[in-house]
Each structure stands twice: as structure tokens, then as C-alpha cells.
Amino acid sequence: MKIQSIINAIESATDPNHRIPSTTIDQLIIGDSDQDAHGIVTSFMATVDVINAAIRLGANFIITHEPTWFDGHDRESLMQDDPVYQAKRELIAKHNLVIYRFHDHMHFGGAHDMIVAGVAKELGWSDYLLPGDPAGKNVLERAETRFMLPKTTLAEVLNTVRTRLKLGGVRYIGDVSQPVENVAALIGGATLGLGDEYNPIKQIRDQRIDLVISGDIEEWTVPAYIRDANRLGHPCAMLVIGHERSEESGMKWLPEWLADKFNLKAQWLDAGDPFERVLFETTNNSKSLRSN
Structure with a gap:
């Protein structure tokens, strides 16, 4: 052919x-x-x-x-x-x-985002993927970005994502014991906002997101918002895995x-994470998560 x-x-x-x-x-x-x-x-x-x-x-x-x-x-x-x-x-x-x-x-072509569908299969979350809302005011609400998981914890999600996506390391914000159910998978460049940096924050707020799984980030937008939200009594978590792995x-x-x-x-053919990782001794900003 x-x-x-x-x-x-x-x-x-x-x-x-x-x-x-x-x-x-x-x-x-x-x-x-x-x-x-x-x-x-x-x-x-x-x-x-x-x-x-x-x-x-x-x-x-x-x-x-x-x-x-x-x-x-x-x-x-x-x-x-x-x-x-x-x-x-x-x-x-x-x-x-x-x-x-x-x-x-x-x-963007068909009824479903084929990249998101593949990620859902790899994570074993296909049954939890929610359809986008055609009437959503936010571009991210109209897309397929959200999973409604059975109630779990950030630690359990971290271990699932780390293992199934073969991550050499993860960066996260949040308490590993905090509950997780409503997940926004802002993979690739979606956390950058798809034209408006404020879009992910609006989605987090309006849809009461428990956890954002992110590809690319700008540290002054969503990560800063989620860190401040936790300090001010609005618990949310974030997991940064990089564009390629996501x-x-x-x-x-x-x-x-x-x-x-x-x-x-x-x-x-797996293109592979472009970065190697070196392990340092545990500090306040470097923790290790062990499998259950």
C-alpha cells in the first residue's frame, strides 16, 4: 500500500x-x-x-x-x-x-482524543474516563481530560502512574495521604492552557479537581496555584510526569x-524520556515513595 x-x-x-x-x-x-x-x-x-x-x-x-x-x-x-x-x-x-x-x-479530529484514550488504557483507567462537555465554557472542559476514579489516595495514584508509565521519577505537590477521586489529566501541553494560562486554574476550581496529572508546566501558573491552595485550606495535588511520558x-x-x-x-517504538535522573539524599523537597 x-x-x-x-x-x-x-x-x-x-x-x-x-x-x-x-x-x-x-x-x-x-x-x-x-x-x-x-x-x-x-x-x-x-x-x-x-x-x-x-x-x-x-x-x-x-x-x-x-x-x-x-x-x-x-x-x-x-x-x-x-x-x-x-x-x-x-x-x-x-x-x-x-x-x-x-x-x-x-x-481533535474524531469523537475521542486518541492520545488520552491510549493513556487511559495504559493506566487501566478506560472505564473512568469522562466525556468532554460540549457546552463547557472552558476549552479544557470541552476536551476529554477528566477521570472519576474509585476513591483512592495520592500515594496509590503515584505508584500506579509511576509503574505503568515506567517513570524514572516523579515531581508532585500535595500530601500523599490525601484522597483522590476527580482527576484532570492535562497531558502534553494542556497544563499550559491551550492559549490561555488561566484555563487550567478555572477547570481546577470549577470542576473541583483533586489531582492534576501534567505533562509540561509553567511553574508560576498551575503549580503555584495548587501549592497556595493547599496552604489556604483548599486541598489539591499535582503530578508532573513530562510531555513525552504523558x-x-x-x-x-x-x-x-x-x-x-x-x-x-x-x-x-518508545522514544523514551529525554532526561536521565540522579538520586539525591532525601530533603524537604525530595522524598521517596515506596510501593505498598
């Missing part, structure tokens, strides 16, 4: 009502899409490690969620004289690879969707 035919098919399937604007960041990043697909891999990001793994597998089509060229819009014009960009581009071209970015369609699960489950929808065989 031609790679371009696959791209056309998945875009049509994920956006049947043509909700995605022409300014979408979903695009053919590099390569000749008129060639047949000899192997498909999916990943959060087409890093050099992912590219080399695809080459070893004999795959020539990479479906990535995030940028290849270190910029939110994959603007190659910004990188023309950069040696890292040049070497990466040469590697891709040498092996005749095709890279396609599949972002907006996964999040969205990779969506790409992990994409091969299953491709198989079910189009009978296409694909393999997921």
Missing part, C-alpha cells in the same frame, strides 16, 4: 467531519510518500534513536506525534545551517524513510487502531 494512501486514510478516519483546519501541523515531514510502505512504526517523536531502530527493523514509514525538526511547526527554514539538523536529515534521506506527523487529528502511550496503542481499522501491521 502506498504511504500517501495510508496518510489519506487515517486522516479521513480521524476527521470525517473535516474539523481540522488547513493550518494543521499534521504533515508529511520528509520523504517520498508515493512509495510502498515496507514497514510502519509509531512513536511519540522521531528521534535519532527511533530512526535507527526503524532502519534496523526494515521499516520505511514513521508516524510521529511531535516534531522532527525541534520546532512546534517543523519549520526547516530555521535550521538550515545547523549541523545536527543536517546530519539527521541526511540519515533519514540515506535510508529513504518517510516521516509523517500525526498530531492534531489524534487529539503522551507516549497514545502512540503505543496506535498500532492496534491501525490493525483494527485498516488491517495494517505497525510496531510502536
Whole structure:
């Protein structure tokens, strides 16, 4: 099957009502899409490690969620004289690879956010995912961001998320014994507000959120609000796991969707958390959580 035919098919399937604007960041990043697909891999990001793994597998089509060229819009014009960009581009071209970015369609095209659905599966929380509210005044209320869990504690959620998402470490705000039920999964860049820094705070307040699970953060917005809320008698918690770990699960489950929808065989490659972690002695701001 031609790679371009696959791209056309998945875009049509994920956006049947043509909700995605022409300014979408979903695009053919590099390569000749008129060639047949000899192997498909999916990943959060087409890093050099992912590219080399695809080459070893004999795959020539990479479906990535995030940028290849270190910029939110994959603007190659910004990188023309950069040696890292040049070497990466040469590697891709040498092996005749095709890279396609599949972002907006996964999040916004269909009835469900495919990235959130993948995260829910990975955490074992699919039955607790609430639909978005089409009438919501806040963009985050209209999206699928919320889980209503059976009553638990922050410690139990921390251990679940740490184990199932294979986290090397976590940052959190809150008392590990505090109750958790109403969870806002503001994964990826959602905690930044999707155009308005105040959006997550409005959601936390209006929906009485117990816990925010976050990808990217700005420390002066949601983390500052939640820390002050706890000091002032309005308990809330926050778990920061990073952009990659918070969205990779969506790409992990994409091969299953491709198989079910189009009978296409694909393999997921874990892009991996970009950071290594060093353990320090316990301080007031560095605690260790043990599994029950």
C-alpha cells in the first residue's frame, strides 16, 4: 500500500467531519510518500534513536506525534545551517524513510482524543474516563481530560502512574495521604492552557479537581496555584510526569487502531524520556515513595 494512501486514510478516519483546519501541523515531514510502505512504526517523536531502530527493523514509514525538526511547526527554514539538523536529515534521506506527523487529528479530529484514550488504557483507567462537555465554557472542559476514579489516595495514584508509565521519577505537590477521586489529566501541553494560562486554574476550581496529572508546566501558573491552595485550606495535588511520558502511550496503542481499522501491521517504538535522573539524599523537597 502506498504511504500517501495510508496518510489519506487515517486522516479521513480521524476527521470525517473535516474539523481540522488547513493550518494543521499534521504533515508529511520528509520523504517520498508515493512509495510502498515496507514497514510502519509509531512513536511519540522521531528521534535519532527511533530512526535507527526503524532502519534496523526494515521499516520505511514513521508516524510521529511531535516534531522532527525541534520546532512546534517543523519549520526547516530555521535550521538550515545547523549541523545536527543536517546530519539527521541526511540519515533519514540515506535510508529513504518517510516521516509523517500525526498530531492534531489524534487529539481533535474524531469523537475521542486518541492520545488520552491510549493513556487511559495504559493506566487501566478506560472505564473512568469522562466525556468532554460540549457546552463547557472552558476549552479544557470541552476536551476529554477528566477521570472519576474509585476513591483512592495520592500515594496509590503515584505508584500506579509511576509503574505503568515506567517513570524514572516523579515531581508532585500535595500530601500523599490525601484522597483522590476527580482527576484532570492535562497531558502534553494542556497544563499550559491551550492559549490561555488561566484555563487550567478555572477547570481546577470549577470542576473541583483533586489531582492534576501534567505533562509540561509553567511553574508560576498551575503549580503555584495548587501549592497556595493547599496552604489556604483548599486541598489539591499535582503530578508532573513530562510531555513525552504523558503522551507516549497514545502512540503505543496506535498500532492496534491501525490493525483494527485498516488491517495494517505497525510496531510502536518508545522514544523514551529525554532526561536521565540522579538520586539525591532525601530533603524537604525530595522524598521517596515506596510501593505498598
